[in-house]
Amino acid sequence: MVNLRSSRFRLGGTVTLALAPRRTVLADFVPGALVRDLTLVVAGAALTGLAAQVALPIPGSPVPLTGQTFAALLVGAALGWQRGATSMLLYLIAGVAGVPWFQGGTSGAPVSLGYVVGFVFAGALVGALAGRGGDRTPLRVVGTMALGNLAIYSVGVPWLMAATGMSLSKAVAVGVLPFLLGDALKIALAAGVLPGTWALLRRR
Numbered sequence: 091m092v093n094l095r096s097s098r099f100r101l102g103g104t105v106t107l108a109l110a111p112r113r114t115v116l117a118d119f120v121p122g123a124l125v126r127d128l129t130l131v132v133a134g135a136a137l138t139g140l141a142a143q144v145a146l147p148i149p150g151s152p153v154p155l156t157g158q159t160f161a162a163l164l165v166g167a168a169l170g171w172q173r174g175a176t177s178m179l180l181y182l183i184a185g186v187a188g189v190p191w192f193q194g195g196t197s198g199a200p201v202s203l204g205y206v207v208g209f210v211f212a213g214a215l216v217g218a219l220a221g222r223g224g225d226r227t228p229l230r231v232v233g234t235m236a237l238g239n240l241a242i243y244s245v246g247v248p249w250l251m252a253a254t255g256m257s258l259s260k261a262v263a264v265g266v267l268p269f270l271l272g273d274a275l276k277i278a279l280a281a282g283v284l285p286g287t288w289a290l291l292r293r294r
């Protein structure tokens with residue numbers, strides 16, 4: 091197999107240098123789309139791991155305020171449901187296996203692991219909604235991200251109750267209420283970033 095990247099260079103109008111056609115190398119057989127998908131999946135998990143290092147302890151709560159929801163929901167919206175969910179699944183599995191990219195450089199199975207499981211469902215949900223235009227206007231992003239947050243809490247809170255023996259009201263008091271303002275600010279940021287990116291792309 092010959093790659094058709096043969097080249098002719100005219101040097102100073104007098105000498106012509108012709109390069110032989112480049113022969114195929116093994117890397118040429120790696121499908122480009124697969125490589126792109128894998129790169130996006132790994133990058134999404136890494137971005138979430140980076141955002142997890144922004145972690146503010148909340149007095150009286152075993153769960154910190156983190157940048158994770160912003161990253162996880164953004165990854166879902168930008169990558170679509172399959173790559174978004176796969177990316178969050180990679181984040182979950184690698185973190186449980188020991189990669190220190192959960193909140194504040196932790197790993198394993200903390201009491202807050204349910205939220206990370208929720209990222210997988212949120213990535214799928216937000217990705218599916220983005221695939222239907224849910225990331226195109228600020229108002230739609232607010233709705234899409236609010237549903238994504240709901241998916242995160244739907245797993246995070248029962249998990250917190252099971253892991254600590256807390257009642258539902260206590261789990262809501264320490265595992266939901268302290269984060270509502272921060273989560274709303276992250277949604278507001280996403281409501282600017284996503285439609286803004288679409289507007290930039292449309293201008294090209």
Ligand SMILES: O=C(O)CCCC[C@@H]1SC[C@@H]2NC(=O)N[C@@H]21
Binds near residue numbers: 153158191205206273
């Ligand atoms: O252990 C972890 O890495 C998971 C931490 C989960 C933090 C949750 S996600 C929803 C809520 N919003 C926040 O900013 N923090 C909590």
